[in-house]
Amino acid sequence: MRALTPHRTPASHRILALALALSSAAQAGDRPRVVGVTFSPGGAQVLAVTSWVADGSGFPSAHLSLLSTASGQQLHEASAQDRQGRLNEAQVRAGLLRSNAAQLQIAGVAGRPNSQPRFALPPRVQSPAWTEALAAGQSRTTPVFLWSKKVPITLSVRRSNAPCAYPGLLPPGEGPATFTLKVNTQVLRTPSTPAVPCAARYALERVDLSGNRVLITVRAYGPGFEGPNATPVFIAATLR
Template structure:
């Protein structure tokens, strides 16, 4: 992958200094069978730049590649170094040169830092109409309490660990039956972004859990082929 292309990829989008690291890039392969999501920004607390590259299959909904790098550098430089790694370059074959996706839905937050009130608690449902094609269809995010080994003192009073069920136009595309270790203390969720190419869709959900000062809002990606 040419260095100029690496730099172009790294500088596309903005980087913000908070603990809701922005999704700066989404790119579908020509066939739509794979999709790339990039997050980058500065870590709250340390101020270090960080970047993550995630490649997903829209056929199997699996993450086929993921790499992350954090360093005492600007986020754009961190991403450039991450993209230059041989494993990343190989994983992005057929994706790196593809055009940026324009989201069909993009949540706009009123403040730059995450708040618990931004997201949906267990027992409630967030329904968002999204114009995927010629008309809007409902994207339904239902948050459900789930057992977890999260220490109760890590969460604010009244919050409890939870997962989510996600459906698009009535098609269930994700269901948490147990919480993975990385989301043991996730307590709330919100829909942030929806990208589409044909009938291939990438949904970005934010998981809210305890962070440095207030909640962290971690990006989760669900890739699917809609029927």
């Protein structure tokens, strides 16, 4: 097993990783599953854990992201992957949590119960498809029961001027895109660049809530070898 614990992965490294993925004998894109969301007792920090079998290589993989719900910043991230074929996904995930136990204990998320999402799309078992997500110029509002009533969560997608090394792998006529995410009238995220290199489409997947602290999972759809990768993007915030 190999575990990596970068604070932030440079964009150049992400592009290199994407290039390596595109050169593999992959048959479809990656769709890491969100297998756990855990809030600290006061909700100030939130942990998201994903698990998947890497496309092409077949290596069991896991990733964790620790975020602040006050600033929205990522405080810590780490990955693990078994390249020896000795472990399954659950074992890789357990090893990742053990190797980061100190950071998770300090953050107050270790041993906490998994959040029950207020909204979640049904699990998808098929390979990612562009048609699952919104393209630039499209918007969708999803009513989600937060506290005592349903609250509108709106995801809007727009074109970005960011460069893309693989424009031919995007849907015809499309280019890199970014998004705006709102809960009621509160804007939680409106980045100027794609969430992952060359991402062209986005979809709302999951909403977790603890008090007025929220973690929203958006999928970013970017180029894969035969179809898109669907990468989870985590937005942590304090709702007004």
